[in-house]
Amino acid sequence: MAKPCPVRPLPLRGLLRLNRPADIWPKPALSAAAAMAAADAVLLTLDRLDLALYTAAGALCALYGHDRPYAARARTVAWVVLGTVAGVGAALTAAALVSSAVVLVLLASLVAAAHKMLCDAARVGPPGNIVLTFVTSTAFFVPQRAADVPAHLGLVLAAGTAAWLICMAPALVRPDGPERIATARALEAAARLPGAEPHATAAAVGAARRALACSPARTSTLAPFVARAEAALSAAGNGPDEAERLRSWARTLRRGGPLPKDVPAARPEPTAPKPGGARTVLARLRPGSPLLPVGARVAVGAALAGWTSLALGSAHPYWAVVTAASVCQANTTLSWQRGVQRVVGNLVGLAVFTALLPVARTGQIALVLTALALQIGAEASMARNYWLGSVCVTPMALLLGEFGGPHPAAGLAGDRWTDTLVGVTLSLAVCVLVTNRRAAGRVETALHRARLAREAGHSREQLTAALVELREAADVAAGEWWQPALPEDRVAQEEREGHRALAALVTTA
Template sequence: MPTLTADPSRLRRTRGALVHPMSGAVWRRSLRVRSADATVAVSLRVGLAAAVVLVAFGITGHGSVAGFALLGALSSAFSRHEPLRRTAQKVGLVGAAVVVSVLVGGLVAVSGMPVEAQIGVVAVQAGAAAALLHAFRVGGPGPVILVFAASAAVGYAGSAAHLGVAVASAAIGAAVGLVVAVLPFVFLPWGPARLSTARALGVLARVPAGADAAEARSAVVTARQTLALTAGPGARDHDLAVVLTEAEAALDRWLADGDAGPIRAVARHERELRKTKRHSPLPVASSAPGELPRPAAFLAPGLAGLGTRDMRVHTGRVVLAAALSGWLAAGLGLDHPMWASMGAMAAMQGITYAGTVERGIQRLLGNVAGAALAAGLIALSLGYWQTAVVIAVLQACTEVAAARNYGLCTMFVTPMALLIVGLGTVVGPEIGIGRVLVTVVGVVVGIVVAAVTLGAEDRAHLAEVA
């Protein structure tokens, strides 16, 4: 009769993975601040969406549910520098997902089920949210916002009437987020295509100095796809299409004989392309048309991605980590145990195990700093309008920091989240301590679950970064 025995090799790998977070190099990488470009426009857009809903709900006397509208409006942060079509698709998808998340959380609250069951349902919702955004390649803040929306509804919806108000508020906010996200295209329809082309030329210009040629070619491919989504595949004579053709030809020339002249010639357009203009024709050197691909589909690949084995495994890991962390936090008697589920989920957004560890460290450090900031703000006993201004500013700062370091981003997100909670109920400075404690639980559980379920690709990556 076969017996169940532990796999010694797997146990060794798990032990090695659990030691990885103790490395000083890992902590140093977690503290790195990356360079980023074109972050101001997105931060202003998301800050505007937040301000619109906060002002509207404040004026109409519905400030207590403005937090749900704000969560819907934050869907505007889920598409950065993408063409109109893709922006509308992604922001619309996330906005709808926020509304559904609020509905799920509200139904859990109204049902009267015990807290352990509530945590289990929200954990399943967390897995579904992670799968949805991953399959449809939606970047931005990630599925944590969807889990926060569900947990906020659990704490608010004491009746069907409350549930209806929360869902309606989230839907209004999602509509505002969508409008604000697509509004810039009225004035700058070519903005994403110009920026993507400028980025490609920037990478290309660094190739003679030792930059990866494959990265430059990939950047050109990305720019072509962005242009195709903006103008359609028939715009082969567009100046951006011609520039991209020249860029690839210049790269081929460099790889063939080391001649950097063509690269310098085409890279000179980068500065002009980074200027904020509705459209400005470029003095292209060639009249040859540029090839553009067929615009990538959105719905079909996303639906197909939901059914893959890798997606099922990833979803299962997220559900497990979210449930275990929430149950552990509840067992320890901590307030807001679903926030622990958010911490585990946020850590597991890392593509690799090493990425999971770095995100976990960054979230923990960011929460400690953010909780201290939140405690100071809450101690000021701000009124609704002062709180609304602070939330809008924090959201704009979050977007500026997001591309640079997740810990910095979390430092702004944490006080914003706690102030949002304060819109619907009275909170004290001590809520910051509770936030840190549940974050510790979530991050630790998330890292442990990721270590125990280590895959082959994670093992290879750990060996590279060790």
């Protein structure tokens, strides 16, 4: 019988600490702002700003894919647009045909769970499922006539198409920009060795190799830099001169200038396979997948939060649904951290909303500009800490409701605060009660794959991917409650052996 894992205390220290800004935050921020501004300009011209909910749903698709090469970005953003159209279409149809708010909450919760599982399985990257859940859950409670649904979906698709074009436009100027940034990140991670954790460098190197795999003909000149970053995983680590050389190369790659000539040629190594499509996503959602309990948490937590919000008289129960969906993370500890950050961010955000509302109500243009500024601010601050990003997201979400006409500010603020507390409380309770014991099984599977990759002499890329998967599985399981004790010693030993084998492969290259 497996020894139970002790329940770890939920931390408070460091929950509000600010991290370094994301290195590419202007790209999603300005892309989404441009898509929203273009749509809002058309609506202002037509005096139909009340339709901004539909165009905003499509425009927010421009937040995705900016960490990927353009070939992969084209696919990712296209799928996000189609998923948004499908989700909003289901929501608007339900809004037109279903009169029961209780049923609408249930449907919104099930869609939110589907968003969570699909986004995690597809690994779409930030902002993940939460933007899709926000626009879809809102659409479930928009007064709707069945005859208007096709036209409204057309607006979503049109804005989504514009978002896709905006995301792809930089390829005309700097077609290898994402690959350069991925390679620069690998070099920067390697420059921090031996002080940094080896798995951080392994993850950055793996991401760089996957980026190069999307366009090997154009980016083969970057492969030696990735190999040099990988070489830093050797037991010798970096000296000051080597670390500075790696950082210098990274700066040159980020600036987009000519490639440095002082990097030695590397032995040819097969690049990573391209990311899988629908078949890979479905495989990650097979019975027994650790993603399924997380989806169950979202469905149950969101439904309970929405129904409680209705019982308390809130006119915006979808806010409770979205809160619950955003709080439910990969494990209990991460969910606790997100819940505390959400409460703090929403509280400060309500104060910002109260301060900005008089300015936003001076005219439609002022309303649009305020919402766009908050959108950019959210992307600039979200990576620093979720609570800081929520300070901008909260008033932006409330102001989007003003596009259709003014609402009592006290009622909006009261509903938002109530729904935040309800969503956080119930989702955390569900995260504790709905256990994810499959997290421990994922660690065992990852251990087996890492050992097989090491002992069978697999390629550097396969061994790197196995080590990254092992570290991710261990981190997720470490923050989960009510499960068997984790094989921490075996994980640490396998990581040491794996990085030693990886260093040997690099040294002999």
